[in-house]
Amino acid sequence: MEKNLTNTQQIVLNSLEKSDQPLGAYSILFNIQKKGIKSPQQVYRALDKLIEIGAVHKIESLNSYIACKNKNCDIKKSTSFLICEKCKNVSEINDNNLTDEFSKLTKKSDFKYATHNLEIFGFCKGCR
Amino acid sequence: MEKNLTNTQQIVLNSLEKSDQPLGAYSILFNIQKKGIKSPQQVYRALDKLIEIGAVHKIESLNSYIACKNKNCDIKKSTSFLICEKCKNVSEINDNNLTDEFSKLTKKSDFKYATHNLEIFGFCKGCR
DNA sequence: AGTGTTATGTTATAATATAACAATTTTAAT
């Protein structure tokens, strides 16, 4: 199950795992330049792969990327996040019911569910 | 309830309403250059306002914008879309239950729901 | 070893979005 990552992919993933918050591609690049990564292309290519295997998710509304904390995340392509509007903290929801609910919901519109991105904005425990 | 739009805002809105599909800001700009709109800034400022009043929504994963068909849309800031992966058709879901469901869901995490963006990918009636 | 395929490095450029400031219009107080 564990994928072997290339050097660059591992460096990008480490950078994201060290951060508790999502990072933009160019922030990642800045972080890892000292390790010999020189171009955006290298970062984006690594991100593509990491996203594909479910190790990283993209948060579309922030144009940024976050490591999936969830080791057993069987949701590879769908993402669901809570984003605090005050402190900007982002946390991943791991509610497998969502897939079922969306699947049911979309049937009403004769739509065959495949994946989803969900971004919920509001205020986290500490900020409300 | 009806907002008065400025000339530029109305032109941008018309451009989106004429399109059945979402448009990027620069596509809009291209469409309306013949009407004297010259710069991205004008388009983005109009979009900001139109989004604020709920006349237009942004589809984050596509970096594009769509007119809200739903005249009585009381959901101003939240958005929910079905996106067909084959024909790229986008349609808006208008299920007010979603807000309630997300509100309940996030309570479990001690999170105070405010708004959401939901993008569901799959295959539409014609493409499945 | 030779050849086709896949991955990586590198440079350049495309696509999306905002900053900064000047010019104009609107507002609202005197």
Added chain:
DNA sequence: ATTAAAATTGTTATATTATAACATAACACT
């Protein structure tokens, strides 16, 4: 009505995010 302050708009420049294109290298199969 006059004018100062505030908000809106026009315009140029630039920042930010992402991909194209092509060269080079690594891999794998015969």
